[in-house]
Amino acid sequence: MSTLPDPRPVIVRQAASIALAVIPFALAFGVACEEAGVSVIEAVGFSTLVFAGSAQFAAVSVLGDGGTVAAAVVAGVLLNLRSLAFGIAMAPALRGPLWWRALAAQLMIDESTAVGAAQRTAELQRFGYLVTGLGVFVTWNSATILGVGVLAGSADLVETAGVDATIPAAFLALLWPRLHDPEHRRIALGGAVIAVALAPVLPAGIPIVAAAAATAAGRPWRVQA
Amino acid sequence: MTAATTTALLLAGATYALKSAGPLALGGGRRLPGFLERLALLLPAALLAALVASSAVVSDRSLTVDARLVGLAVAALALWRRVPFVVVVVLAAAVTAAVRAMT
Numbered sequence: 001m002s003t004l005p006d007p008r009p010v011i012v013r014q015a016a017s018i019a020l021a022v023i024p025f026a027l028a029f030g031v032a033c034e035e036a037g038v039s040v041i042e043a044v045g046f047s048t049l050v051f052a053g054s055a056q057f058a059a060v061s062v063l064g065d066g067g068t069v070a071a072a073v074v075a076g077v078l079l080n081l082r083s084l085a086f087g088i089a090m091a092p093a094l095r096g097p098l099w100w101r102a103l104a105a106q107l108m109i110d111e112s113t114a115v116g117a118a119q120r121t122a123e124l125q126r127f128g129y130l131v132t133g134l135g136v137f138v139t140w141n142s143a144t145i146l147g148v149g150v151l152a153g154s155a156d157l158v159e160t161a162g163v164d165a166t167i168p169a170a171f172l173a174l175l176w177p178r179l180h181d182p183e184h185r186r187i188a189l190g191g192a193v194i195a196v197a198l199a200p201v202l203p204a205g206i207p208i209v210a211a212a213a214a215t216a217a218g219r220p221w222r223v224q225a
Numbered sequence: 226m227t228a229a230t231t232t233a234l235l236l237a238g239a240t241y242a243l244k245s246a247g248p249l250a251l252g253g254g255r256r257l258p259g260f261l262e263r264l265a266l267l268l269p270a271a272l273l274a275a276l277v278a279s280s281a282v283v284s285d286r287s288l289t290v291d292a293r294l295v296g297l298a299v300a301a302l303a304l305w306r307r308v309p310f311v312v313v314v315v316l317a318a319a320v321t322a323a324v325r326a327m328t
Contacts, residue, residue: 017311038229045230049237052244059232069232076236080243085272087247089265094248105245110276117269162321165296168281169317172297175273176304184270191271192278199283207283211275215267221260 011115011128018111019135021166022053023143029057030147036064040148047144051137052109055079081209086113093125107133114174183218190214292328296321 026047033043038060046056055076062072086108093116094104107130116129178184191211198207251261281297282288296317303313 014310017314021314033229036229039227042227042229042233045233045237049233050240052240055236055240059236060229063229063232069228069235072228072232073235073239076232077239077243080240082272083240083243084246085268087244088251088261089247089268089272091247091251092262092265098249101248102245105248106241108244108248114269114273114276117273160322160325162292162296162318162323162325164280165293165317165321166314168277168293168297169300169314170310171273171277171280172300173304173310173313175270175277178270178273184267187267187270188274191274195275195279196282196288199279200287203286208272208275208279211271212268214271214274215264218263218267220263220267222263 007119007124008127011119011124012131014115015128015132015135018115018132018170019139021170022111022136023139024161025053025167026140026143027147029053029060030144030149032057032060032064033144034148036060038063038148040145043144043148044141047141048137050076051106051140052076052080052083053140054110075203078203078206079208081206082110082212083108085209085212086110089113089117090125090129093122093129095122104130104133107137109133109136110171111136114171118174118177186217187214190217292321292324295324 029047030043033039033046038046046060050056050059058079059072059076062075063069067075087105090108090113094101096104112129112133115132116125119125119128175188179188191214194211194214195207198210202210277297281293282290284291299320300313300317303316308316
């Protein structure tokens with residue numbers, strides 16, 4: 001183990017590229033807000049207080065389509081149910097005083113969890129989680145402001161530049177090291193199949209939550225000594 | 226208060242409850258029960274794979290095979306060749322954009 005290089009620089013580079021990768025999405029969110037008649041202050045309110053990209057998008061698009069506040073909130077909450085699973089996954093790495101855990105929890109997003117959970121030790125998990133969460137928080141909010149204020153009217157930029165394809169690629173890169181283990185491969189395959197199979201029949205976000213059931217392939221109830 | 230403000234505040238409260246339940250209830254040096262410990266170990270594979278799959282082939286709740294899948298395949302190939310993370314992500318975007326420009 002002692003021959004392994006310090007993984008922190010690698011983690012910081014991952015975090016930086018993810019923080020940059022979310023910029024186009026935050027710009028698009030800002031544009032979506034502008035189109036839905038959501039003000040700059042409200043858009044930044046979403047990006048700081050909610051701080052969960054897909055849920056913000058869902059809620060604002062429901063409002064933009066003339067949906068009720070209740071429908072918008074439910075759509076966002078359903079998309080974010082996975083945060084509960086992320087929280088359970090990250091809890092061992094996020095030990096500390098209550099106030100510290102309360103603050104760190106706000107950074108619980110796909111990206112911070114993915115980078116955090118991909119690390120070998122609890123200490124590195126915590127490092128990856130915090131660096132990625134803070135990095136994304138900064139770029140996400142800055143780009144939201146830019147999107148509402150400056151870029152309104154060019155939402156299709158995300159498609160033509162292929163920027164939407166960076167997200168599955170980034171998630172795959174984070175999943176990749178786990179695929180060396182046959183048990184994790186089975187679980188990953190199960191999770192992907194469940195998510196795709198349920199996508200047409202369940203509200204957005206629920207299939208991701210349902211994919212957690214794939215962990216049954218690893219028989220977690222068989223606690224090892 | 227506008228509908229957007231109400232939505233932002235309600236969604237923020239609910240989201241924070243979901244985000245913080247794990248760290249607040251299970252953190253603080255308490256060890257997880259064995260079952261949860263093992264679940265925490267196995268969950269990321271399922272969730273990450275679900276995120277890969279749905280961000281690659283799901284659009285507006287329907288299955289959509291488009292240029293994103295080509296980008297993902299190139300990303301997988303790059304990962305297999307041990308290409309650095311940033312390059313993987315940029316390659317995926319570039320290939321997807323190129324396929325879209327051609328079709």
